[in-house]
Amino acid sequence: MDPLTADDPRSVGSYRLLGRLGRGGMGRVYLGRSAGGRTVAVKLVHPHIADQGRFRTRFAREVAAARLVGGDWTAPVLDADPEAEVPWVATGYVAGPDLEHAVAAHGALPPRTVRALGAGLAEGLAAVHGRGLVHRDVKPSNVLLALDGPRLIDFGIARATDAGATTRLTTTGVSVGSPGYMSPEQATGDDLGPPTDVFSFGAVLAFAAGGHPPFPGTGVAQLLYRVVHEPPVLDGVPDELRPLVAACLAKRPADRPAPAEVAADLAGRAPAATLLGPGWLPQPLVEEVSRRAVRLLDLDAGEDRDAGGERAPARAPDPRLAMAAPTAPQQPTQDAETHGAPPSSPSPSPPPSAAPPARPRRRRLMAGVAVAAVAALALAGGGALWLLGDDEERADDRAVPERYLGVWEGDVRAGGLPLGTILVEVSEGRVGEEVGTATSSDAIGLNSCVDRLTLTEVAEDELTLEAELDPHRSTLASTCVPDPYVFVLRPGGEELMEFHGYAEGNENEGTLTRES
Numbered sequence: 001m002d003p004l005t006a007d008d009p010r011s012v013g014s015y016r017l018l019g020r021l022g023r024g025g026m027g028r029v030y031l032g033r034s035a036g037g038r039t040v041a042v043k044l045v046h047p048h049i050a051d052q053g054r055f056r057t058r059f060a061r062e063v064a065a066a067r068l069v070g071g072d073w074t075a076p077v078l079d080a081d082p083e084a085e086v087p088w089v090a091t092g093y094v095a096g097p098d099l100e101h102a103v104a105a106h107g108a109l110p111p112r113t114v115r116a117l118g119a120g121l122a123e124g125l126a127a128v129h130g131r132g133l134v135h136r137d138v139k140p141s142n143v144l145l146a147l148d149g150p151r152l153i154d155f156g157i158a159r160a161t162d163a164g165a166t167t168r169l170t171t172t173g174v175s176v177g178s179p180g181y182m183s184p185e186q187a188t189g190d191d192l193g194p195p196t197d198v199f200s201f202g203a204v205l206a207f208a209a210g211g212h213p214p215f216p217g218t219g220v221a222q223l224l225y226r227v228v229h230e231p232p233v234l235d236g237v238p239d240e241l242r243p244l245v246a247a248c249l250a251k252r253p254a255d256r257p258a259p260a261e262v263a264a265d266l267a268g269r270a271p272a273a274t275l276l277g278p279g280w281l282p283q284p285l286v287e288e289v290s291r292r293a294v295r296l297l298d299l300d301a302g303e304d305r306d307a308g309g310e311r312a313p314a315r316a317p318d319p320r321l322a323m324a325a326p327t328a329p330q331q332p333t334q335d336a337e338t339h340g341a342p343p344s345s346p347s348p349s350p351p352p353s354a355a356p357p358a359r360p361r362r363r364r365l366m367a368g369v370a371v372a373a374v375a376a377l378a379l380a381g382g383g384a385l386w387l388l389g390d391d392e393e394r395a396d397d398r399a400v401p402e403r404y405l406g407v408w409e410g411d412v413r414a415g416g417l418p419l420g421t422i423l424v425e426v427s428e429g430r431v432g433e434e435v436g437t438a439t440s441s442d443a444i445g446l447n448s449c450v451d452r453l454t455l456t457e458v459a460e461d462e463l464t465l466e467a468e469l470d471p472h473r474s475t476l477a478s479t480c481v482p483d484p485y486v487f488v489l490r491p492g493g494e495e496l497m498e499f500h501g502y503a504e505g506n507e508n509e510g511t512l513t514r515e516s
Contacts, residue, residue, distance in 0.1 A: 073124030202248025210236030
């Protein structure tokens with residue numbers, strides 16, 4: 001956990017913030033404490049995501065859906081405010097490492113631990129599916145290890161199974177599934193259901209038992225090709241667990257077992273809790289969890305007290321949270337993108353002199369990468385560009401600044417993984433006019449998605465364009481994400497632009513070179 005900085009709020013709703021747990025595609029995650037002393041994880045949504053017109057409606061719907069998910073094996077949703085200027089959600093905090101960290105630090109887990117872990121997660125998924133939801137992003141970093149059992153977190157991309165929703169892999173590879181843990185139907189953009197989570201669960205179990213992902217690779221296209229076409233690599237998975245793991249990783253959804261069957265297999269048809277006696281976690285992990293718990297007790301004695309020993313008053317937070325500077329996506333220790341019911345407590349309020357000027361709310365913007373079934377191709381689709389310039393904003397200056405006119409091209413990356421290329425053409429025009437196109441191509445150059453760009457705002461040091469998918473010019477429009485998304489470009493040197501792309505739940509980046 002990192003200490004709070006000057007840009008971080010000191011309170012959200014009725015929760016006092018103690019430190020920063022991490023950053024995900026949707027926003028920042030903080031450790032907080034309620035007035036009654038309960039420790040919570042508080043997620044604040046990125047302002048550039050919250051500003052999109054359709055985001056709050058969907059966020060509120062998913063808040064209500066996630067609130068329904070209960071049981072022993074998920075982090076409980078405690079509070080949320082989808083209508084706050086910066087929407088937020090609070091969940092129960094689990095003082096334990098995530099599975100990704102645990103395996104990286106201590107190696108593969110022993111069979112007893114894997115059985116208990118798997119039985120608890122399977123019961124948790126059964127509860128999720130029983131509410132008509134699909135988690136869609138079951139992966140090691142979304143599994144926390146506590147002394148009393150595992151917890152499944154991050155319902156930020158869960159969708160109702162009866163809503164007719166399909167999914168596409170987004171440009172970061174994290175918002176609607178993480179490449180090495182996605183199901184084949186996620187990779188190919190087909191309809192999703194509970195078997196999708198079972199496949200991802202099987203990959204998580206293989207990782208825990210074998211110490212490595214079942215579909216290794218260094219790039220998104222390579223990972224997804226293996227998920228769709230190749231058998232899993234189960235080296236290191238004990239013989240007693242391998243048949244179950246292999247069944248969960250069946251390519252056809254109909255061939256995978258249901259979560260209840262998995263739980264019964266792992267726990268001998270007894271409740272998962274019966275496997276969680278003393279020693280279910282290896283001693284090094286028990287010690288790590290204990291150290292984390294002790295640190296929680298020490299937080300109040302530290303940096304939130306002034307020099308005289310009295311508690312310093314909490315600074316009123318900036319509602320924009322000074323989160324304008326984009327960074328590459330990181331895997332937080334506890335990125336709890338779960339949602340709860342709106343609270344009655346007030347949302348964060350800005351300090352009188354520090355709040356930046358209000359900005360018009362933009363539509364929710366998304367980027368997408370899809371995979372064709374024959375080659376697991378990573379496609380970027382649906383776009384809008386947010387271009388930064390150094391011209392001063394003036395009331396009569398509502399045209400594209402000259403420095404951005406022309407053709408720009410470069411590679412797209414997310415978390416260091418190559419996703420393909422993008423070609424951006426910007427022409428003259430004013431606010432409300434179509435001023436160009438963005439063409440996103442897959443990693444091997446076979447398919448592309450084309451978006452029409454409309455200038456929506458000219459402000460100091462930034463230019464905002466909104467894009468709409470052009471299905472007639474896209475080579476395989478069914479694999480393109482129709483929702484728009486945002487790019488931020490900054491001068492990166494002569495004839496270069498550094499860009500960061502933002503969407504609901506994902507981020508990407510790259511360097512563009514002027515072509516003409």
